[in-house]
Amino acid sequence: MSDARYNFKEVEPRWQKAWADADVFAAPDTSDKPKYYVLEMFPYPSGRLHMGHVRNYTLGDVVARFRKAQGFNVLHPMGWDAFGLPAENAALERGVHPGTWTRQNIKDMRAQFGPLGLSLDWSREISTCEPEYYRHEQKMFLDFLKHGLAYRKESWVNWDPVENTVLANEQVVDGKGWRSGVPVERRKLNQWFLKITQYADDLLQAIDVLERWPDKVRLMQRNWIGRSEGARLQWTILTPDGTPLKDKLDVFTTRPDTLFGASFCAISPNHPLAVQLAEQNTELADFIADCNRLGTSEEAIEKAEKKGFDTGLTAQHPFDAEWEVPVYVANFVLMDYGTGAIFGCPGHDQRDMDFARKYGLPVICVVAPKDADAADFAKRLEEGDEAFTGDGVAIKSEFMDGLEVDAAKRAAIEKIEANKQGEGVVQFRLRDWGVSRQRYWGCPIPVIHCDSCGAVPVPDADLPVTLPEDVTFDQPGNPLARHPTWKKTKCPSCGKDAERETDTFDTFFESSWYFARFCDPKNESLGFDKALADQWLPVDQYIGGVEHAVLHLLYSRFFTRALKDCGYLSVAEPFDGLFTQGMVGHETYRGEDGTWLSPDEIKRFDDGRYVRLTDDTHVHVGRSEKMSKSKKNTVDPAHIIGTYGADAARLFMLSDSPPERDMEWTDAGIEGAWRYLNRLWRLMQDVDASATDLPAVDSHDEPSASLVKAAHKAIAQVTDALADFRYNAAVAHIREFSNTIGDAEKASAPARRFAVETLARLANPLMPHITEEMWSALGGNGLLVDQPWPKHDPAMLVEDTITLAVQVNGKMRGTIDVAADADKDTCEAEALKLPTVQAQMDGKQVRKVIVVPGKIVNVVVG
C-alpha cells in the first residue's frame, strides 16, 4: 500500500531537478526539427511574483511543452525588463542604489520562478539594465541616427510632475501619467524622437497580415495610427487693412467637398501664427496662456467650453478671392494633429456648428441627402443647431454641384492641385515616439552636446556609455544632470569641452528588441547575429496582457522595421501570433467604514453573510477585481504553491475560465484542483504497471474496447483544444476521461494501463510534475517531457451504433439507437415507434419526417 495522499513537496522538486540535470529545455541553435519560439512578455523585476505572472507564464509553458512534444525545437527564454522608475523610487525611499535593488529583486524572483516548474531555457537569461545588454541599443540608436530614423527637436511634451519626466503619447491615459495617475502638464523641451511615423502606412497595412493576433488589438492599433485621407490647402491671410501676410495658412481637412460651406478659420493656441500675434496683443497672450493651463484630462475636455479669440485677421477663400472669413485662435484646435489649423464648416461638423452659434458665424448647407428636397433641407439645417455629417450630394458648390461626397472630394482636390493651392494628403494620428526621459535608471542616450558642433554621436569605439554608480537621490530631478563629473567630456568631433546627454531612453526602448536578443543572448559585438535572428524570428507565439496593445506591441513592430532597414535582421513583424490573457481577480471586501479588508480579516458564515473578524461588523462584498495591494485582494503565489504545489495552481488557472478572459481566484477553485491531483494519484496506484501487452481491440471484451476507444477520443479532443488555446476545455476533456477510467472497473489491466498512460501524456503540458511521476510509476522510458505527443487512431473514433435524437415538431421527445449506417427508412420507422412520439401524434397527421443521418429525426405533424 503506497501513500494515500500525493506528496507534491517531494515530487515537484525532484522532477524539476531531473529536467535541469538533463537540460531538457535548452534550445539548440542547430536542429533537424522545425523551430518554435514561445515568448511571454518579460517581467519587470519588482521582487515579487504575482498571480498575473503565474497565469502568463503558465499559459506560455503549456504552449512550449505542447509544441516540444509535437516535435518542434522550442525556444522559450526568460529575462528581466530591468530599467524603470520603481528602482529610483526605492532609492529615494530606502537609500539603496537602483542597481543593487534591481539585481537583488532579480535574484529573488528567479528563485520564485523555480517552484513553478516552467520549461524555460535559463541559459539565455538577459537583464536589460546591464551594459552587456544596453550597449547594443546605444549602437542601434546611432544607426537610427545615420539612417534618419532618429532626430532631436524642441516640442511640446507631456510632463509627468510626479515622475519628473516626459511621457510618450502612448503613456498618457485619460490625460494622466500611465503610472503616476496624475494629470500631465504641457512643457516645451528638446527631445529625441524616433521616426515611427515614417512607417505609419506600413504599420497600418501590415496589421491585415497579423491573422494570429486578437482582432481587438489589431483594431486598437489601427485606431491609434489613425489614418485619414484629405487635403492640405493654403489660405491667404489678410490683415485688417487688407495686406496679405507673407506666410499662408496651411490647413488640413478631410472634407474638401464642404469648402463652399466655410465660415471661419481657426488655429491652435500653440500655432506659430498665434504665438507671433500674441507678442503684440496681451489679450491674446492671456487667452493662449489660459488654454495651455487647461489640463488634457477627460473631465477637463468634457467641461471645457469651445472658446475662440478673434484675431481680426481674415482668410481669403481658396475658390473665391472676394470671400473672406474671420480667423480665430480656438482652444479646441490641436497643434499635434494635421497642421494645427482648420477651416470651419458649421453645416457639416457639429463642433464647428457649436462654435458658429456661439460667435454668430454663418451656417451654410452645402451637402443634402440624395432623396431630400435640397432647398428645404438647407433651410432647416441653416436655422437649426444640428450639423449634417451624412452622405449626400453637393449643393451651392459651383463645380461640385450634384456630386456625391466622395466624388466631390476628388473634384475639390483636383481643383486645389490645379490651382497650386495645396494637395491631397494622407494624415496620421500617430506621432513620432519621444524617447528622452529625464531619469537616471535607464540607458544613457549616446550623444555629446558641443557648443560648436551641436549634438554629436558618441563614436562606436567609446560605447557603451555606462551609467555612473555614484549618484545621489536626495533631491528631485535627474541625478545624471547634477552629477559632478559624469557629463563632462570632450567633443568627439572638435575636441573641445562638451557635455554628455543626460537624458536616458524610455524603458520601452529595451523591450522593443529583447525578443531578438534572446536569439543570441551572449553576443558581445552585436545585439544579435543576423543569421540567428532570422532563424528564430518571428516569435511564433507571444503571450501577455492587453495593456500593451498600443505601447510595447506597436513600438516593437516599429523597432523591428527600423532594425531591418539598418540591416540588423530580415523580418519586419516580430510577433507572428499574439495571445492576450485576461487578468486574475479576486473578490473585494470593505468594512462599514469603507476601508478595504483582506480575505483573512473577514469571516464568512454558511448563510453567506460576511463579518469583520475584529468586531463582527458587516462586510460589504464587492465583485472580483484585478488583484492589487490597495484593494487588499492579492493572493501570494508563493503561499499557494507552498500549500498545494505548482501543478494544482496551474490546473486551477487553466481550468477556471478561457485564458483570454478575466478569471477569479477562489479558495474553492484551488481546493478543487488539489482534489483532482489526488484523484489522479489514486488512479495511478490502481494500475498494474507491468500490464504492457495491450491486445487489439476485441468486441468480445467490450469494457476494454470502449476504454481504449475513449482514450483515442480524449487524444483527439485534448489535442484540438490545446492547439487553439481552449485550455479550460482541454482540462474538461481530461477530467471526463479520468471519470471514464474510474468507471471502467471491468476493463482489462492492459487497457487500464494504456488509458492512464494516455491520460498522463495528455495532461503533461498542464500538470508537468504529477504526470512525470505517473509516467515513471508506469515504467515509462526516460522522461515524459521528452516523449512525442500521442496520436489518435481515427478508426477508433468510429462507432457501430449511434444514438439519434427524435423530435416532434422540433421538440425533443426521445432517442433511438440505430446502426451507424442505418438508412433513412429504418430511422424513421424506429422513431415513429417511440411511445412519446406516438403520444404527440394523437389525432394528428404526419406531414413529413426529416432524417439527418447521424444527427436527428424530426417528425412534423399537424
Next chain:
RNA sequence: GCGGGUGUGGCGGAACUGGUAGACGCGCCAGACUCAAAAUCUGGUUCCCUUACGGGAGUGGGGGUUCGAUUCCCUCCACCCGCACCA
C-alpha cells in the same frame, strides 16, 4: 460621442460548419465509511407542475428565417473594454 466585445443554472463555464442546451468543475442536498470530524466514495442538482410516468417553460427582452436557432437576420436593453475637441 465613435469603435469593439460580452450576456447560457446558485457560480465559472461547455455545445464542431443550425441538429439531444447545461459537458467539465465549484457550490449545494442526500447517503456510505467514522464515536465524531476531515478525507474519500455513491447518488442527485435549470426552473415550474407531477409520488412516479410524463408534461410545460427556458441560452438578456421583443420580432423574423427554418422541419429545427445559444448558433443566422432585424430591433431594443444591460454590462465591460478601447479611443475621444483628430478637423
